[in-house]
Amino acid sequence: MDSRCILIKDFQEKQRQWFAKLYVIEVTRIFDPTPRTKAYRRLLFADDQNDTIQGIIYQQDLAFIGEIFKLQTSYYVGGAYISKIQDSRHQMGTTPLQLTFDKRSFIQPAASPLPMSLPTYFPLTSFWDLDQYQGKDDQRLNIMCIVIQALPQRLIAGAKPSIIQEFIVVNEEQRPLILTLWEPFVDNEGAQLLQIAHTYPIVVILRPIVTTFYGISLRTKGSTNILLDPPFPQISTLAEWIEENKNYIDKIKAQKLYEKANQKIKPPPEKDIRQISQILGAYILPKDFWIKGTIQITNSCQHFYIASCADCGCTTNAPMDFEFSCHNCNKSQTKPIPKARLFVQISDDSAHLDAFVQDSYAENIIGLTAT
Template structure:
């Protein structure tokens, strides 16, 4: 007869034991690196909140996995108990129960009203600290209020399905969470089926990405707990139900699809000298001057009002977008090129949407009207004002290089720097930065003024760089040809 023990009393190679546990987590089925082995991991806890890792391998997954559901209580007997090698330990768990087709599992009626497990959640405002660091992950708590369209993406000749879900916290901050493949097929379907009831999730071991400033994504060892029986989740659901009107307004405004500086901008934001910005960086912050008086351009493109992708549709005409598949009117969107410069160098960048209109002081519609009337925008005051200002700019590299092989960038965010802001705080860089002779020569050439060295001479003209019919990232569009001071040539 087996002895009923607690998790802490069960040792490797022990026989004739039983333990009553609750399933806290159920991960997706994953492949073992470099082997054909498939595995699925679980986290179990007992009445004293002690935890142990459960694992099922290969053919046993299909048979045994459906018997273990999150938040339910089971009596497990005589699983194979092993020590986990230190390099494979996660969550501080040192022992592993291997569940096989021989393991005895019996569901126990009744479960705790509140799961006696403590979580440490990362606040939305702190997510930027973990961005694009594969060695770090976060646990978050949020209520799911909406979802974006499902997409199929091909990476390394393999197709993957992904769908973004909108998470909201009690501070009314939103962040997008991408669910991939099995996460989308399993927990994602639960969320979609229960969206109207404000499902609350705990996302465990999520990765922080730089999409729209800050976003979240599932990873191979992530776990999603939908409506977990913990006090914080119930409080958040009650808050959501009380604030249904506010949530409806957030969904209607769709501000969550735009860059959110509140989540990625810090008052003491560190910056990098332009000469040290490299294309392999996912994003970079620079403190720079903006100039574009030497670049003759169109300042707008026609776009889908839903997803901002470029279109050949005429202004105001309802059409079905080839990118987002949504039907809506074609609308002009502001877009133009600038040079970002500091004392160390210059890089070309493109700016879009509201940010572009704020710098230009004209709307996209006004820019389009001037273009259609064969009139240049009166920008002398804007150019003069920009010479006296410095901006804190968040940039990301784009895949398409200029024809002279220089990397170009998209401006994600920019704000004027007050004079007392002082010098840029360098991220891991010395006060005196060493610049290569080649870089120094290029920078001097770019910074020169006059016929021989203006940016308009160095940079290729727009007619050589951009084709409005082509599109890339939703925040990074190629403009149509614009390389003449006459509309006839612009067109």
């Protein structure tokens, strides 16, 4: 049979009459149907050249073949429909193609062991390298971390309100971050982590997104997978680190070292720092960029604070002495608190630009707190 098999690199969109020997390196849980999607299970396969390609089984075929693929097992497969992945953010493997299996697909066990150990297919990214992935939602990275605390669930208002579940995560690199689980991870992986967060579980997060909402933070996307019991050899070392650093973990929680104002940010290489004139002259303003300059307060008559929600920090136009309902976090009958805010000018040798700074960053500039 091996002589009739092709490699992943030779797959073509809508190709027919093909056979391949593939190794199962990832099997997700079955995701429940929603008003917009059917139930499905995702898979990730590798071949003898260590290229990878994702697969999917939809609702109507789950009863027939939903449990047929076993992790770290090889199969001869054929006849699955090959389609192109239109959005690179949904790509799990090295190849921008997807195999859709149904009950007619050829699936036969093979007797070949994995060419590499399972963790080798999922190289781990350092916490201190996360800065370079800001705004790059299509990049595939993997994180091993310890969940040390669960934050209260929040409802994000909008045209389609969503519930999110946030956790504090850290590893031996001592860069605590917030991990945000969006639906459909809240009711499954999120619920499981809520139950065991006090035990400091070690998890591997495959293909999260790096965001700047909380400084540097992580969140799930459609192709994310959360391994609650990862078969990685680094687990034992990280478990020892937990036992030796419980005082530091308590300090993270007590001092909220994961919050944006308390985070340590790694500056970029000098070559990645832009001149202000380059930013101002850009046809399309970059989403994230670094500049280096001198800060000046050019208007001393400005208000140095703004009213904000005491729970979520969202700004509000409510008077400081009135109770109001926050439309961002749905907190009702609460009084706003002052949040420091400054309008400043940042200058370098090439130009200057106007900016505003808030929270502890503003307080550090003027040497005063908002309260």
